[in-house]
Amino acid sequence: MSPTYIGLVRLTFRELWARWVTLGLFIVSTLAWLMVTFALNIDVVEGSLAGFRVFGDDVMPTDVDTDPSDLLNTIVVTIQAAVAGAAYWVAALLGLFATGPILASSLEPGRSGLLFSKPAKRSTILNAHTTGVVLVAALITVYLLGMVFLVMSLKSGIWNFRFLLAIPLVVTMFSVMYSVMVLVTVISRSSALSLIITYGLIFSSIVLAAKDEIAPQITLPWRNVYLGFYHVIPKFAEVTRTVAQLAGIEPVNNLYPLASSVAFGLFVYTVAVFVLKRQDL
Numbered sequence: 001m002s003p004t005y006i007g008l009v010r011l012t013f014r015e016l017w018a019r020w021v022t023l024g025l026f027i028v029s030t031l032a033w034l035m036v037t038f039a040l041n042i043d044v045v046e047g048s049l050a051g052f053r054v055f056g057d058d059v060m061p062t063d064v065d066t067d068p069s070d071l072l073n074t075i076v077v078t079i080q081a082a083v084a085g086a087a088y089w090v091a092a093l094l095g096l097f098a099t100g101p102i103l104a105s106s107l108e109p110g111r112s113g114l115l116f117s118k119p120a121k122r123s124t125i126l127n128a129h130t131t132g133v134v135l136v137a138a139l140i141t142v143y144l145l146g147m148v149f150l151v152m153s154l155k156s157g158i159w160n161f162r163f164l165l166a167i168p169l170v171v172t173m174f175s176v177m178y179s180v181m182v183l184v185t186v187i188s189r190s191s192a193l194s195l196i197i198t199y200g201l202i203f204s205s206i207v208l209a210a211k212d213e214i215a216p217q218i219t220l221p222w223r224n225v226y227l228g229f230y231h232v233i234p235k236f237a238e239v240t241r242t243v244a245q246l247a248g249i250e251p252v253n254n255l256y257p258l259a260s261s262v263a264f265g266l267f268v269y270t271v272a273v274f275v276l277k278r279q280d281l
Contacts, residue, residue: 084246
């Protein structure tokens with residue numbers, strides 16, 4: 001990695017810090033894992049679950065014929081899977097909202113001329129910017145999920161290291177959705193529009209995730225249009241289940257939502273680089 005590339009990545013770091021983005025994400029992440037700390041109260045006696053409370057309410061199962069130690073493991077892992085799924089949405093939505101304006105400001109008249117006058121290719125500058133943003137998102141994700149993992153493990157004595165597998169998945173899907181923001185920003189120079197379109201795709205994925213129930217209700221040829229959107233649009237909502245499966249005890253039985261989303265992100269980002277190279281800045 002060249003010194004120029006590293007310098008451009010550091011420039012992105014400095015801009016994120018100057019805009020209080022990094023600090024803001026750190027504070028929100030801290031509040032999130034502190035809420036988990038205060039919300040969950042797990043009483044463990046000699047390796048067995050003696051009591052379990054959420055926000056002070058006792059939710060300890062009383063009608064299950066299960067060994068207490070097995071019950072403890074099941075409850076902790078299930079909660080971790082749910083927390084991983086929630087953190088996936090929180091980290092991605094907050095990260096996109098916080099980092100969205102950075103690229104648009106870099107492409108403003110005056111600033112873009114200064115930035116792209118540097119002795120580096122436009123693709124290198126864009127790649128370095130994206131690398132910086134993704135690295136910050138990765139650090140925040142590691143901090144958030146790492147602290148949740150540590151708190152729950154210390155409280156319960158159950159060290160479910162599979163929970164940490166959710167981290168690269170969260171960062172990957174953030175990168176996929178950020179590629180959409182990059183393309184829209186490069187074309188329109190509007191961070192607001194890039195957020196609207198990216199969030200629109202995310203929430204559209206919720207509807208598309210129910211294709212097995214919705215598609216049979218749609219008449220042809222619109223059913224094919226609906227299914228076409230399903231296969232093209234990144235499956236942000238469906239990957240939530242993959243995150244939970246990785247963090248929990250269920251096997252991951254379908255990687256298509258993740259694989260197709262990554263392919264979409266790579267294609268969109270490639271188009272963004274292509275467009276930027278041919279723009280008059």
